[in-house]
Amino acid sequence: MELTTEQVLALAPDAASASAGKKLANPRSWKSLGQSTEAVWGECQGSALYQVRVDVRDMTTRCSCPSRKFPCKHSIGLLLLATGTSEGLPQGAPPDWVEEWLGKRAVTAAKREERGTSRTKPTEADPVAQAKRADKRLSLVKAGLDTLDLWMNDLIRSGLASVETQSATFWEREAARMVDAQAPGIAARLRLIAGIPNATPDWPERLLAELGRLALLTHAFRRLDALDPAMQEDVRQLIGWSLKEDEVVARGEAVRAEWVVLGQWVEGEERLRTQRTWLISADGVRTALVLQFSAVGAPLPQMIVPGTCQQAELVYWPGAYPQRALLKERTGNPAPLAARLPGRVALDDALTGVAQALGRQPWLDRFPFVLADVIPVPHEGQWQIEDQTGARLPLTRGDHWRLLALSGGAPVDLAGEWNGTDLLPLGVVVDNAYHPLGDTYT
C-alpha cells in the first residue's frame, strides 16, 4: 500500500465518513488484519463483526456492513491503517472470505472481457424493427426541437426581462417537453439555464449567451448531414442519443497508456451524484474525463485514486474533440505519482488550448488545466493564481488554505478544472508529491 493518508481520505464520500474512518484507524477496532500483494483485509468490530476487503489493484472495496455510503467508514479505516502505521499490516495469505471475493471479481472481469469481444456486433433481433424505432425517434426529436426554437424566439420577442418573475416551472415545463421529445440532453441544458436568472448581476448576458448556444445546437442538428462525422457524433450526444458502454468501446478511440489521475470532485445533489475524474497521459499529450454516477448508497463502479498513475486502456466517446472516456482496463497496481505533473503549461497556453478545443467543439463547458509553476494569491473574496509570466486567473469562490499552505508563496504545479470563469483546484504537486485538494478538505 503506497497511498498517502490524504489520498485515502480523498476517497471518502463525505467529511463525516472521513472522520468516522479515522476513528476506526486503530488496531483495537479490528479482530483480524492482513495484506497480500493483491488485497488488504480486516474484520472490524462494530455492532456486528464486519468483513472489509480491498483489492489494491484497482482500490475496489467491499464491506459486509449495511452502510449506504461508499466506500464505508470501515473501508476508509482499514486503508488508513494499512497506510498510516509504521509497520503496515501483517503479511499473509488471504483468508477464505477474501480469496472467494477476489475469485468472484476475476470471474466477472473475465466474463465482461468475453462479452466485450463476442458482442462487437450487438445481437439485435430484428434490424428492420430497429431502424423503424430509430426513424421514429428522429422525427420525434425534430418536432421537439422545432417547438423549442419557436419557444426561444417567443422568449426574445417578449423580452428576457420577463423571465425574472417566472417560477421554476416555466423552465421545467419546457424541459419536460424535451424529455417527451426524447431529447434529454436538451432538457438537461434547459434545467441548467433555469438557474441563471437572478443568480448574478450579469444574468441577462449569461442567459442570452446560453440560449444562443442552445440555438446553435438546434441549428447544427438541422444541418447534421452537412457536418463531418465526428461533429455529428457530438451533436447527437449533446441532444441526447447516449451511447452504451459497448458502443463506446466499439466505436471510440482506444488509448493505452500510463495515465495519471489529476484529480476528481463530486457534483450533483443528494440523489444522484456525478464523480468527475480528470486524467492525463504520462506523456502529457492526452487528457480524459471519466464520469461515474451513483445514486445514494450505491457504490461507484470503480475507485480511481487522485495522484496515482496506472497503466490502463481508455476509450473515448467519439466526437470532434474527445474528452469523456471510459476506463476499459487497468493493468498493474496504481502507484503514487512521484514526479511533476505531465503536460504542465503556463496560463496563456492553457487558455490557448481552450480556444483550440472550442474551435473544434463549441459546446464544451469545462476543461482540465495542468499548470506549471503557479503561485496562489489569497485575496478577499476572490483568490487567484499567478504563473511565471505574471498572468493571473481567478480560483473558485471560497478559501484555498491548503493550497496556500503547500505552496508557501513559491511556485507549484496545479491541476484543476476550468469552467470559463474560474478554476477549481483539484490537486497540487509540491516537491514531486501530489496532494489532493478535493471536497473533503474544503
Add this chain to the structure above:
Amino acid sequence: MKAMLQTALAGSARQAMETTETGTPVDDLTAGLPEGEAERKLLLAAGAARVYLQAGKLAQSGGVRPDRAAEERLPVCSRQSAQLIETFLCGRHGYLLPEALERLARSGYRLPHTLLPRALSVVRPDVRSAIVAVLGERGRWLSQFNPQWHWVQGALMETADASLEDAERLWQDGTPGERRAAIRRVRMAQPDMARAWIAAVWRQEKADFRVELLNVFEHGLSHEDEPFLEATLDDRSANVRERAADLLAYLPDSALVVRMRARADLLLDYSPPPPQRLKNLMRSVFGGAEQSGTLTVQPPDQLDKAAQRDGIVPKPPEGLGERGWWLTQMLARVPPAHWERRFAAQPAQLVAAAARDEWGMAVIEGWSRAAALHRDGNWALALWERWSDIDKKTPHYHQVATSILGSLVALLPQTAAADIIRRPLSGGQDFQPHIWKLIFMSIARPWSADLAQAYIEKLKDQIRKDRSGVHQASIYWWCVPDVVACVLPPQYLREVQGLWTEEELRTRDWLHHFVETLHAREQIWKEIPL
C-alpha cells in the same frame, strides 16, 4: 453586442431590432445566415459571440504577490505521527493534543504543511501554545493571511525568537490578546521598560485589561515595581485594586506587607504547648489536643479606609460573617513564614491550634490562600489535612475546599503530593469525584510508578465494591478516569484494561472512553518517541 442585449431584454415585440451585430468576426458568419426570423438570428449571433468570447478569454495581469515563506529549519514529522495528530485535530481525543505536540516539539519536528490550516484553527489555549512550537516557518507565514489565525503572532511573542521591535509594533496596534503577549515578551527581557509602557497607557485602558496588564507584573516582580503598584491601589476598579494588593503582598517587606502584617499581628496570638512534664497531666485532664499550643484569634471589629485601600473587600460572600471574611483576607496577604518566625512554631502546630478556635476556618482559609500566593509547600502539607475532612463544614468552606485542595497539591513536589493523597486513596478519608478530579489534575506530571500503583489499587477496590453492589462506582468514578487517563504512564495501560471484563468494557461509555484514551496515548508514545 450591447444593442442586441437591450433588444433581447426588452423584447423585440416592444423594441424594434436594430442590429444583430456583435462587433466581432462572428458577424461575418451571421451575415451568411439565410433570411428568416430576426429573433432566431439574434439567438444564433449571441451563441456564436459567446463561444468566440469564451475562446478569446485572456488571463489578467498580476498584482501584488505575498512574500515567500522562509525555508523550514526543522524536519517534518513522520507520516504516522502526522496522521495521529490529524485524528486529534479532528476532535477525537483533542485533549491529548498538548502531550502529542509537546513530544513532537521536544523531539525537534514540525507538522507537515498540509495539516497547517487545521492546526491553526484550534481554539483551546493550551493546544495553541503547544502548536506554536511545531508550526514551522510555513505555519507562521500562513497565519498572516487569515484574521482568525492572528493569535499566532501573539503566541510567538512568548517564544525567545520574538524581537522587541515586533513586540513594540504589536503593543501599539495589536488586538488585546496580541498586546498582552507583546508586553509579556517585553517584561521578560526588560521589566522596567514594560512597566514604563504600561504606565504610559494606564489611564486609557479598560478595567478588565488593566487587570490583565497587572498580571504581567508576575514575571520579574521586584521592588522597582512597588511605587507603580502602590499607586494602583487607588484605582477606580475594585478588581484592579485587589490584583495590585496581591502583587504587593508577594513582594517581601513591601509597604503593603508591612501594613498588613501590623494589622494581622493584632489578630492572632499564640501560646506554645506546655513543657513535657506537664503534658501527661494535662492530657489526662483535657485530652490530647493541647500538644499544639493555643491560638487566640481576635478578628477585626471594623474595617478602616486604609485596609480597604490595601485590597480588603468589605462585603463578605453569602453565608459568611463580615469579621471572619476580613480576617481571612488580611491573613491571605501576609507571607505564612511570618507566623513561623513570630510564634517560633511549626506550620503543623499552628494549623492544629487554629483548628480548635471558633474562627479556625477563617484563619485556615487565610493561611491557605497565603500559602498558595507564596508557593509555600511546608504550609500546604499542614493545611491539607484541614481541608480534606471538609464535608462537615459550612457550604462556604465546602466550596472553598474544592479549589483549595487542588491548589495546595499543586504546591507540592510529586512525591509529597503522592504521600498526602495516599491515605484518602487507600480508603481512609474519601472525596467527591469532582475533588478527586481537581487533585489529579493538580499533581505534577508524569505520575511516578508509586502513585500510579496507588491509584490502580484504589481503582481495584472501587471495582470490587461496584461489582458487589455496595457502591455505585461507575457513577462515583465517572469523571476521574478521564483525567487520569491523560497522566497515567502508558505502561500501566494493560494492567488497567485488565481490571474489567469484556462485557464491562463494552457496555460502559466512560470506561470505553478511558481505555481508548490510554490506547491513544500508547500510540503517541510509540509514534512520537523522544
